[in-house]
Amino acid sequence: MDLFADRVEAGELLAERLLDAHDPVILALPRGGVEVAVPIACRLDAVLDVLVTRKIGYPPAPELGVGAIAEGGEPVFDMGLLHRLGLTPESVAEVVAQERRELARRVRVYRGDRPLPALDGREVIVVDDGLATGGTARAALRAVATARPAKVTLAVPVGARETVRSLQKEADEVVVLKTPVDFRAVGQWYVHFDQLTDADVLHLLGKD
Template sequence: MGHLFTDRAEAGALLAERLPGRRDAVVLALPRGGVAVALPVARRLGGVLDVLVTRKIGYPESPELGVGALAEGGEPVFDEELMGRLGLTMADLDEVVERERAELERRVRVYRGSRPLPTVAGHDVVVVDDGLATGVTARAALRALRAAEPDRLTLAAPVGAARTVKMLRGEADEVVVLATPPDFFAVGQWYEHFDQLTDAEVLSLLRSR
C-alpha cells in the first residue's frame, strides 16, 4: 500500500484541479486538517476561505469512537446505525453533546473571534476536509449549511471510504473525492506526512489566504 499524497498541501492542489468553474466560491474548511487542504483550493478558485467548526460526539465509554457530530449553526447529527449497535439513545449522549457544544463555541472564538461565518445564502459553497472516514462530521457540516440556503453545495476531499462517499452524495449537490481506495482504513494512511495541526497553524493558514 503506497501513499497517495505527500501532504495536505499537495492533496489540496490536486483537489483544486477538479473544481473548475467555481470562481468566487465560499470555501469552508473543516478544522483542523481540512484547512491545509482548503488553502490551495481557495487560491485556485479565488474565493473566500474560512472555517466551519465541527466537533465529534464521542461514545462515552470510548471517546475516540465518533457516534455523531456537531457543526456550528446546526443540530447534532448521529450515526443511527452505530448507535443501535452500541445500544445508545440520544439521551445517553446529552452530557457529551453539551460539552462538545461548549468546545465548538470556544473554537469558533479562537478561529474567528467576533467575525461571523461568511454569507452562505445564494452562494456557491465548497466544504473541504482532508479525508472522509465515517463521514458523520461532514454530514453535520453539510446539513448545517443546507439550512442556510446556499445556491450550490459541494463537498470536496482528497480521499474517502467508498461507502461514506456514496452516503454523502445525498447530502450535497456534488461530492468531489479524488480517490476511494478499496482498502481504506483511516485518512492518515494515504498521506506520507499527516501531522495534526495546532490552532496556531490553522490561524496562520487562514491569514495566508
C-alpha cells in the same frame, strides 16, 4: 495507489477539479481541512473560512464517534450505531453539551466575534482532508444547507467508498480524488500527515 505528499499537494490537485465553481465560498473543516483548503482558495481566488465541527464520542470510548455537530447546526447521530450500543440521543446529552462548549471555544479562537460569510444564494465548497466515517462532514453539510446556498460541494482528497456514496445525497456534488478499496484511515494516504494545532490553523488563515 500513489500517496499524497501532504495536505498542500492534495489541495492543489483537488483545486484542479473545482475550476468550474463560480465565485464560491470555501469552508474548511478544522483542523486538517484548512491545510487542504488554502491552495484551493488561492487557485479559485475564493473566500476562505472555517466551519467548526466536533465529533460526539461514545462515553466509554470517546474516539468512537456516534455523531457530530457543526456550528449553526443540530447534532447528527449515527442512529444504527447508537442502537447497537444501547444508547439514545438523550443518553449522550451531556457529551453533546460538552462538545457544544468546545465548538464555541474553537469558533472564538478561529473567528472571534465575526460571523460566517453569508451563504444564501452562494456556491459553497466544504473541504476536509479525508472521509473515514463521514460523521463530521455530514453534520457540516446539513448545517450549511440551512443557510440556503445555491449549491453545496463536498471536496476531499480521499475517502472510504461507502462513506463517499452515503454523502452524495447530502451535497449537490461530491468531488474526491481517491476512493481506495483498502481504506482504513485518512492518514495512510499521505506521506506526511502531521497533526495540526489551533496555532497552525490561525497561521494558515493569516490570523496569527
